[in-house]
Amino acid sequence: MNLADHLPALQVALPLLTAPLVILLRNGFLAWLAALVASGVSLGLAILLTQAVLGPGVPEYAVGGWQPPFGISLNVDGLSALVLLLVTGASTLGLAGGRLSLRRDIDNRRAPMFYGAWLIALAGLCGIAVAGDAFNVFVFMEISSLATYILIAAGRDRRALSAVFKYLIIGTIGATFYLIGVGFIYMMTGTLNFADMALRLGDVIETRPIIIAAGFITIGLALKAAVFPLHIWLPRAYTYAPNAVTVFIAACSTKVSIYVLLRFNYGVFHGNLLGHSDLFSVFIVPLALSGILLASAIAIYQGNIKKLLAFSSVAQIGYIALAAGLATQAGLMAAQLHMFNHALAKGTLFLCVVAFVLTSRSANITKLAGIGRRMPWTMGAFVIAGLSLIGVPGTAGFISKWYLVVAVMGVPGWGVPLVIAIIISSLMAVVYLWKFVETAYYGTPPDGDVSAMEVPLPLRVLIWFAALANIYFGLAPRLPIALAESGTSTLLGGLL
């Protein structure tokens, strides 16, 4: 075995082992630098894994040489690679762009601990994406969640604490529900390995416990993924977290739960469990639809730009859940593409918010009036990412909206109403983004000062890099499409 074969394990081990080293550093800047380097190297590993997935494929990694299904296995397919790119990319973007913002939010004395928690969250999220068995997914899920609670609780506003407490309670309920489901499946099949589970489910005669398990797992993960109306923890957690943390978690933490949802409902249950697909669709599609419509409507009335974007996230998760709930190949493609593209757009938007708050010290839309004239570069990037969120042609968001509409049109009898719902929600996205853009460009600053006050050049470059990525993946969407195709074929054809 050469080093390349160990990539799936390194993807988790690197941030996990760097975290304690970062905590030992006594200096906030050094800790940040070490965390950034570790996160950047993780991104590099994810890129190498993606290349391997698109090329020769990544062999199953047996931890400690114990062969699955008895040993722990790590699997990387197209979907995992997509999620790994998102997670490591969002972490690197958040750390690189959040230096100035985090320096203000976190005491220098506590900074090493904070960056340690950041890396543990990163390791947990990567672990979920590579783990090949249900119990390791649970453990990694809890590792990442606990670390994320710490990151959110670091917010300056005291409301971050009450928000994070709610998130902790709901997140733990979700994870425990997932664990109950895994227990039922283990009871009936005697295995925890995803691939093995899919094989053995066909032989189970009494399927009721498995259906119940599917219910527990779906609801537990829907709680973690903030599928409407299980989203109540999300807006406040996103709003009061330190701005750089919001970039990280908004782009990837809910997506990772959706990833597990797809892995279970398609990789394991779909085709192996009679009647499951119908139950799953009937459960998830109405919730997704109400999320798409209601969360977008609620977003229009928000006075805080972070809360506005958080409610927009709930609506966007609705799109992903809707596409996933269709139980078709086109739907799965759309779900994965939208995971990628929404993370791209939302990451960029929250990065712009980091810049706004850095200069104007408020996330309140009325206090940000006129910011478009004072910070033209950042606001330009915000508009590009906003267009991508709406799904304007030429941006990444258009590609996944297109796939979504095509997938939805394939639903017999319901195609047109579903498309109308998507269009209404997109129009509401125009409204809530326009509300901010209008205030930013045409509003008068609260103190009447319209002098330029841009953020430092490196941050501006990073923001524009992220914004241009939205356009790049709108014009040349080969990479996410190839990964989603690979992911769809493994999901529908079983893991192996």
Add this chain to the structure above:
Amino acid sequence: MKLLGLFNYWVFAVLLMIGLYALISKKNLVKKIMALAIFQSAVFLFFITMSRVDGGTAPIIQAGVPDQIFSNPLPQVLILTAIVVGISTTALGLAIVVRLYEEYGTVEDDEILAMDRES
């Protein structure tokens, strides 16, 4: 024997519901953490019960002792891990409650909510 086996599952379901009910209905944050612990313990009990094999002993192979029926050790190992996760969650939850008390001067959910609304 069958009844005894099912008894554990009943306890699991009842504990689970007590925990969930208390999580939703109790306003005191410390009580919420306690409810969370009950909720998680129910799941631990569920796993341990499922690993039990009638007449089974601890899964240790001894030289000279003929083949025996063993209980399944895997769920027990899983639960060891899950207990560690549960403890960490409880510890972090309590730490957050302490910070909340420092900031708000109360550990009642509704009072904190009211103060949040004012600001």
